[in-house]
Amino acid sequence: MNLRYFPVLLFALLLAACGGESAPEFATADVAKTRPLIIASNFPLYFFTREIAGDSAEVIFPAMEGDPVNWKPASEDIARMQSADLVVLNGAGYEAWLGWVSLPDGILLDTSAGIRDRLIPLQEETVHQHGPAGEHSHQGFAFTIWLDPMLAMEQASVIEQAISELVPENQQAHRARLATLQARLAALDEELRIAFAALADQPIIFSHPVYQYLAARYGLNGVSVHWEPGEDPGIKAWIDFQEVLRRHPAKLMIWEGQPGDEVAGQLEQLGIRSIPFHTGSNPPEGSDYFDVMKASVDRLGE
Amino acid sequence: MSGALFLGWRYLVFHQLKTAILVASITLMLFLPAATRVLVNDSAAALTSRADQTPLVVGASGSPLELVLSSLYFHAEQPPELPFASFVELRDTGWAEAIPLNTRFHSRGSPIVGTSLKYFSFRDLDLAQGRLMGMLGECVIGANVAARESVGVGDSLVSSPETVFDIAGVYPLKMTITGVLESNGSADDDAIFVDFKTSWVIQGLGHGHQDLAQPAAAAGVLNRKDGLVTANASVVQYAEITPENVAQFHFHGATGDFPLSSVIVVPPDDKSGALLRGRYQDNNQGMQMIVPSSVLNDLLDTVFTVQNYIILGLAILSLATIAVITLVFLLSQQLRKGEFHTLSRIGASRAYVATLIASEIGFVFIGSLLLATGLTFAVRQYALQILQSFLSL
Amino acid sequence: MIELRDIDFRYPVIGGFGIHIPRLSIPAGECVAVVGPSGSGKTTLLGLLAGILASARGATVINDTDLAVLDDGQRRRFRIEHVGQVFQAFELLHYLSVIENVMLPHYIHAAGADRKDVHQRALQLLSDVGLGLKAGSRPGELSQGEQQRVAVCRAMLNQPALLLADEPTGNLDQANKQNVVDLLLDQAQRNHSTLLMVTHDQSLLGSFSTVLDIQSVLTVTTGQGAKAA
Numbered sequence: 006m007n008l009r010y011f012p013v014l015l016f017a018l019l020l021a022a023c024g025g026e027s028a029p030e031f032a033t034a035d036v037a038k039t040r041p042l043i044i045a046s047n048f049p050l051y052f053f054t055r056e057i058a059g060d061s062a063e064v065i066f067p068a069m070e071g072d073p074v075n076w077k078p079a080s081e082d083i084a085r086m087q088s089a090d091l092v093v094l095n096g097a098g099y100e101a102w103l104g105w106v107s108l109p110d111g112i113l114l115d116t117s118a119g120i121r122d123r124l125i126p127l128q129e130e131t132v133h134q135h136g137p138a139g140e141h142s143h144q145g146f147a148f149t150i151w152l153d154p155m156l157a158m159e160q161a162s163v164i165e166q167a168i169s170e171l172v173p174e175n176q177q178a179h180r181a182r183l184a185t186l187q188a189r190l191a192a193l194d195e196e197l198r199i200a201f202a203a204l205a206d207q208p209i210i211f212s213h214p215v216y217q218y219l220a221a222r223y224g225l226n227g228v229s230v231h232w233e234p235g236e237d238p239g240i241k242a243w244i245d246f247q248e249v250l251r252r253h254p255a256k257l258m259i260w261e262g263q264p265g266d267e268v269a270g271q272l273e274q275l276g277i278r279s280i281p282f283h284t285g286s287n288p289p290e291g292s293d294y295f296d297v298m299k300a301s302v303d304r305l306g307e
Numbered sequence: 308m309s310g311a312l313f314l315g316w317r318y319l320v321f322h323q324l325k326t327a328i329l330v331a332s333i334t335l336m337l338f339l340p341a342a343t344r345v346l347v348n349d350s351a352a353a354l355t356s357r358a359d360q361t362p363l364v365v366g367a368s369g370s371p372l373e374l375v376l377s378s379l380y381f382h383a384e385q386p387p388e389l390p391f392a393s394f395v396e397l398r399d400t401g402w403a404e405a406i407p408l409n410t411r412f413h414s415r416g417s418p419i420v421g422t423s424l425k426y427f428s429f430r431d432l433d434l435a436q437g438r439l440m441g442m443l444g445e446c447v448i449g450a451n452v453a454a455r456e457s458v459g460v461g462d463s464l465v466s467s468p469e470t471v472f473d474i475a476g477v478y479p480l481k482m483t484i485t486g487v488l489e490s491n492g493s494a495d496d497d498a499i500f501v502d503f504k505t506s507w508v509i510q511g512l513g514h515g516h517q518d519l520a521q522p523a524a525a526a527g528v529l530n531r532k533d534g535l536v537t538a539n540a541s542v543v544q545y546a547e548i549t550p551e552n553v554a555q556f557h558f559h560g561a562t563g564d565f566p567l568s569s570v571i572v573v574p575p576d577d578k579s580g581a582l583l584r585g586r587y588q589d590n591n592q593g594m595q596m597i598v599p600s601s602v603l604n605d606l607l608d609t610v611f612t613v614q615n616y617i618i619l620g621l622a623i624l625s626l627a628t629i630a631v632i633t634l635v636f637l638l639s640q641q642l643r644k645g646e647f648h649t650l651s652r653i654g655a656s657r658a659y660v661a662t663l664i665a666s667e668i669g670f671v672f673i674g675s676l677l678l679a680t681g682l683t684f685a686v687r688q689y690a691l692q693i694l695q696s697f698l699s700l
Numbered sequence: 701m702i703e704l705r706d707i708d709f710r711y712p713v714i715g716g717f718g719i720h721i722p723r724l725s726i727p728a729g730e731c732v733a734v735v736g737p738s739g740s741g742k743t744t745l746l747g748l749l750a751g752i753l754a755s756a757r758g759a760t761v762i763n764d765t766d767l768a769v770l771d772d773g774q775r776r777r778f779r780i781e782h783v784g785q786v787f788q789a790f791e792l793l794h795y796l797s798v799i800e801n802v803m804l805p806h807y808i809h810a811a812g813a814d815r816k817d818v819h820q821r822a823l824q825l826l827s828d829v830g831l832g833l834k835a836g837s838r839p840g841e842l843s844q845g846e847q848q849r850v851a852v853c854r855a856m857l858n859q860p861a862l863l864l865a866d867e868p869t870g871n872l873d874q875a876n877k878q879n880v881v882d883l884l885l886d887q888a889q890r891n892h893s894t895l896l897m898v899t900h901d902q903s904l905l906g907s908f909s910t911v912l913d914i915q916s917v918l919t920v921t922t923g924q925g926a927k928a929a
Contacts, residue, residue: 077553079550080550083441084438084441087439087441102554105443105548105554105556106441106443107423107440107442108424109423109424110398110423111404310806310807310810311807313807314796314807317795317796321794321795645791649787649791649793650808652785653779653780653785653804653808653854654777654779654808654809655776656776659808
């Protein structure tokens with residue numbers, strides 16, 4: 006080895022060792038959000054949030070098909086929720102997907118946490134266990150809380166507090182809009198009370214067990230089956246239905262959606278009138294919550 | 308006198324082996340204590356830095372050092388578990404942010420850290436590729452894990468069973484990698500991060516199987532009564548969580564009882580911190596709250612003491628080395644008497660010969676010094692990687 | 701012109717060897733073979749002429765410069781610039797290349813000369829003695845005759861006025877002896893240098909115009925006083 010160039014090599018080594026990696030410049034695409042982003046888990050919550058927030062925040066109801074209670078958020082939906090400032094939840098077990106998604110604690114707003122004592126436990130739920138003597142859970146509350154306008158007001162109030170924490174400078178406006186919303190909910194409550202009062206105590210059959218809060222609020226005498234609008238329930242279901250009618254001679258069946266003509270016809274033959282009463286959880290895009298509810302109230306009156 | 312320097316340099320170049328041995332000896336003599344100091348100081352700084360960034364840690368009563376090592380460095384020794392309810396209670400006080408950690412499991416030697424998304428912003432971790440985990444079964448890996456396992460976004464890793472015979476217990480779960488973190492020279496580079504709920508699935512506290520209400524699962528049903536369906540052992544359970552089956556994953560039992568290893572607590576101010584520490588004084592309810600930096604300082608005091616002994620030993624060795632080098636040098640001068648006599652006869656003064664000798668010594672020492680400096684700088688650059696590989700910290 | 705007058709030198713040890721030279725003159729350009737028995741002061745004479753040794757009294761004049769009045773540093777500089785020396789054991793530095801050995805006087809005392817010019821002269825000298833192609837070799841790669849030729853080139857680098865050779869053929873075989881002597885004579889003539897060569901080899905004397913019996917010009921003294929030559 007020719008050490009003639011030893012000093013040069015040493016100097017080069019020293020330079021190399023001294024010139025360490027400088028911290029990389031982060032080319033972060035730091036797009037400053039102009040407004041907070043709020044995502045709601047169903048349409049009524051989305052509507053309330055949007056009404057209260059006004060321009061204070063960007064409010065989103067993720068596009069989904071069918072009932073939001075069955076929503077399985079895709080990875081893009083989860084990523085968007087992770088980047089949101091607030092995720093408005095119904096609570097009471099409505100969002101089953103919370104059990105398997107990863108979201109930051111601090112952005113989750115359970116709008117029914119403060120009214121847990123007023124939630125209606127589920128009367129019947131199929132649960133499962135593993136092994137003859139395994140765990141057995143009877144968790145669960147009815148989750149269509151918003152159908153009781155009084156409870157909906159509580160949810161709206163919680164939403165307003167959260168939005169005002171995000172955008173405190175607009176708190177007054179939020180509160181004003183909350184008051185307006187609550188006034189409309191009060192008016193809806195009155196309309197529903199009048200509409201249901203006309204039914205007095207007559208037995209009602211609900212196509213699905215989603216009207217517990219409506220029944221509790223307005224003293225409805227209702228029993229639920231598990232029928233899907235637009236589907237034939239099947240012979241066994243009809244037989245069970247007959248049994249239900251014997252115990253509960255209803256003349257009115259309230260459906261989540263429009264029943265199929267054949268089923269409605271068969272019910273007519275049994276002397277049962279079918280009335281769709283949308284829960285409003287996921288109406289067509291562009292709907293107004295109160296219009297949806299009003300339409301159901303009007304149908305009750307027909 | 309530049310001629311003397313030239314002759315000195317040529318003498319060293321000609322006697323390559325002797326020169327190399329001398330340079331190597333002196334370089335080692337200078338480098339070893341310097342490198343020891345750099346490694347110890349840098350590692351102490353790194354350890355201390357990470358501990359300083361972690362205000363408080365809550366865990367079950369036990370060894371504070373074990374708690375710190377498992378929470379901050381995901382060290383193999385696991386502290387006793389504490390229930391998830393304690394994390395919820397902490398979080399709900401509103402006095403601090405709480406970050407759950409479950410570090411019980413591993414995948415091919417890399418620790419699996421079950422935690423929440425808040426951990427990433429707390430540790431200021433950036434993604435080099437992909438995204439954070441979104442659902443059960445997804446994971447984000449540190450830079451070293453990606454390099455070591457040659458995996459990236461879209462690949463998967465499987466959790467390691469704790470024992471070969473525990474077939475009904477810990478779950479070898481296939482985890483999909485959604486993101487790879489930027490390297491930041493900390494224990495996070497060697498970790499696999501999952502949602503803490505995923506770690507419960509690994510533990511067997513949660514699982515997914517066919518929907519027992521569906522006809523397809525009829526063979527898996529042992530009994531149906533009063534709305535209670537009892538499954539038998541033949542029900543098909545999922546070994547991998549996919550977007551298609553994730554909704555079927557669920558947990559049995561009270562979540563509050565589910566285990567965590569520890570909770571990182573980040574109070575917003577001193578007052579909140581004091582309130583919390585008062586609450587967990589005296590091993591409240593079998594739990595302890597520690598200040599990681601205090602625990603580590605005790606450990607580091609011992610390390611520094613050991614360092615001093617090492618350097619003392621090296622200094623003594625250096626004296627012996629200097630003595631040997633001096634002897635070699637003197638013998639060399641003795642052998643070169645004829646050469647110096649020739650130089651003197653031709654006309655070189657005593658000062659010239661002294662310069663010649665001094666230049667040889669000087670070149671060797673300067674060369675050694677430069678080499679030792681360069682090596683020390685190199686050690687400083689890679690100190691953390693060296694420590695991580697040797698100490699698994 | 702070399703002239704020594706009334707030189708009285710003694711080695712600085714108790715009972716040390718010494719010489720006394722009443723007078724010695726050598727014309728410039730003369731080539732002189734110096735003969736005499738061992739211990740007769742030949743090497744001492746060369747040492748005085750080279751300025752390595754200094755007489756306590758008297759004058760040692762080389763081309764009008766009296767070395768006796770110079771201090772050690774001045775004598776060294778004078779030696780490098782004006783005196784070329786060739787030694788019996790060649791005394792090349794093993795770690796320098798051939799051309800670097802020739803340039804050694806320049807490395808010791810550059811005297812303002814440009815290194816490139818000196819390098820060129822060294823190369824020319826080597827070429828003159830047939831060693832131009834071995835300029836980059838190490839002394840260890842050369843034969844003894846070749847090494848002594850390199851030593852002659854070294855001695856001639858600064859075109860010295862005085863060329864001193866102390867038994868330069870002592871370690872050479874017969875063929876090389878004559879070659880080296882011829883080389884010395886040739887270089888001295890070319891350079892108009894005065895050459896003094898100490899030798900025990902009678903067969904070489906014929907090449908010199910002048911043979912100086914050392915005992916005829918100096919007397920050896922010891923601690924007990926002068927001894928007649």
